[in-house]
Amino acid sequence: MSTAKLTIDLDALVTNWRSLDAKTNCETAAVVKANGYGIDAGRAGKALAVAGARNFFVAAAEEGIALRRAIGEGPGISVFSGHMEGDTKLLKEFQLTPMLNSLDQLLRHFEALPGHPFGIQLDTGMNRLGMEAGEWAAVAEIALSQRPVLLMSHLACADEPDHPMNAQQLKVFHELTDGIEVPRSLAATGGLLLGQKYHFDLCRPGIGLYGGAPFTEAMPVVTVDLPVIQVRDVVEGETVGYSNTWTAKRPSRIATVAAGYADGLIRAMGSGGIQAFSGQTPCPIVGRVSMDLITVDVTDLEVVPDTLGLLTETQTVDVVAEAAGTIGYEILTSLGQRYARTYKG
Ligand SMILES: *Cc1c(COP(=O)(O)O)cnc(C)c1O
Numbered sequence: 001m002s003t004a005k006l007t008i009d010l011d012a013l014v015t016n017w018r019s020l021d022a023k024t025n026c027e028t029a030a031v032v033k034a035n036g037y038g039i040d041a042g043r044a045g046k047a048l049a050v051a052g053a054r055n056f057f058v059a060a061a062e063e064g065i066a067l068r069r070a071i072g073e074g075p076g077i078s079v080f081s082g083h084m085e086g087d088t089k090l091l092k093e094f095q096l097t098p099m100l101n102s103l104d105q106l107l108r109h110f111e112a113l114p115g116h117p118f119g120i121q122l123d124t125g126m127n128r129l130g131m132e133a134g135e136w137a138a139v140a141e142i143a144l145s146q147r148p149v150l151l152m153s154h155l156a157c158a159d160e161p162d163h164p165m166n167a168q169q170l171k172v173f174h175e176l177t178d179g180i181e182v183p184r185s186l187a188a189t190g191g192l193l194l195g196q197k198y199h200f201d202l203c204r205p206g207i208g209l210y211g212g213a214p215f216t217e218a219m220p221v222v223t224v225d226l227p228v229i230q231v232r233d234v235v236e237g238e239t240v241g242y243s244n245t246w247t248a249k250r251p252s253r254i255a256t257v258a259a260g261y262a263d264g265l266i267r268a269m270g271s272g273g274i275q276a277f278s279g280q281t282p283c284p285i286v287g288r289v290s291m292d293l294i295t296v297d298v299t300d301l302e303v304v305p306d307t308l309g310l311l312t313e314t315q316t317v318d319v320v321a322e323a324a325g326t327i328g329y330e331i332l333t334s335l336g337q338r339y340a341r342t343y344k345g
Pocket residue numbers: 031033080153154187188189190204205206207208
């Protein structure tokens with residue numbers, strides 16, 4: 001079989017959730033948007049619900065369908081994009097809690113689903129989602145009379161602990177919410193790691209659960225192994241791959257492995273710093289990453305194995321992301337549908 005293998009360690013996911021939870025005295029929810037950062041929102045949600053997670057967050061109402069089916073009736077599912085036109089039926093049928101972002105959404109919600117749980121998202125400076133201070137001042141009284149279940153906001157720079165934006169947003173969040181008897185949430189993974197001042201009543205980590213920075217103690221959740229399709233010898237001076245970007249400086253053995261940029265192993269990765277692994281032994285990726293294939297210099301291996309590791313315990317999504325000039329989030333959510341997926345735990 002020439003399909004690359006993606007192994008997802010649900011026990012590691014649960015361990016990461018527990019480790020993050022242990023850093024706080026508040027509730028720890030789980031963000032499973034974008035199909036659980038690419039690993040499967042249903043399976044991730046189920047594993048975390050069994051471990052004790054009581055609240056989940058998705059980006060759009062549609063993402064709540066599969067999640068609700070997987071985790072059953074009990075846990076809460078909240079929707080960051082709020083109550084959009086056309087969402088009413090889904091919110092009701094799948095018991096999803098919209099985080100209302102504007103006066104328009106508030107009116108839509110109260111009219112379409114009176115009595116249905118909702119939260120309020122406030123903008124504290126990121127200028128992406130949520131009500132601005134003025135808007136909130138105008139609607140707070142009427143919104144609070146309908147008993148929101150959560151007041152939330154999101155930090156723009158929480159992955160940089162020393163960034164002044166963190167304290168600034170914290171201050172604004174206090175100004176907008178102090179004295180209101182509704183549970184509050186400000187922190188995702190980065191904010192959770194900033195310490196207790198940022199925790200309020202509920203933290204909402206995403207990337208840390210899946211093994212990504214800035215949660216440096218995370219256990220890796222995703223590993224990728226690529227089947228070796230063919231091995232060939234090249235003489236000194238021969239080139240490998242598109243545009244002849246690599247030239248053998250010595251007689252070399254080249255393994256061609258199955259997976260490429262169509263599998264989220266983005267082309268920029270080929271520009272250096274990333275290896276394929278035979279056990280612990282690194283083998284340089286040579287030549288361009290193509291759509292379905294990568295070429296690897298295996299000259300120094302005594303035996304070429306059936307598969308080479310690309311995402312491993314040490315070469316994590318963050319290492320690959322750094323080499324490709326992106327972030328772990330993008331590598332994870334780009335991995336795509338072509339893999340043979342195995343779930344552990
Ligand atoms: C994506 C997201 C999160 C989770 O962020 P991580 O950095 O992955 O922990 C939390 N809250 C909001 C509003 C988000 O958009």
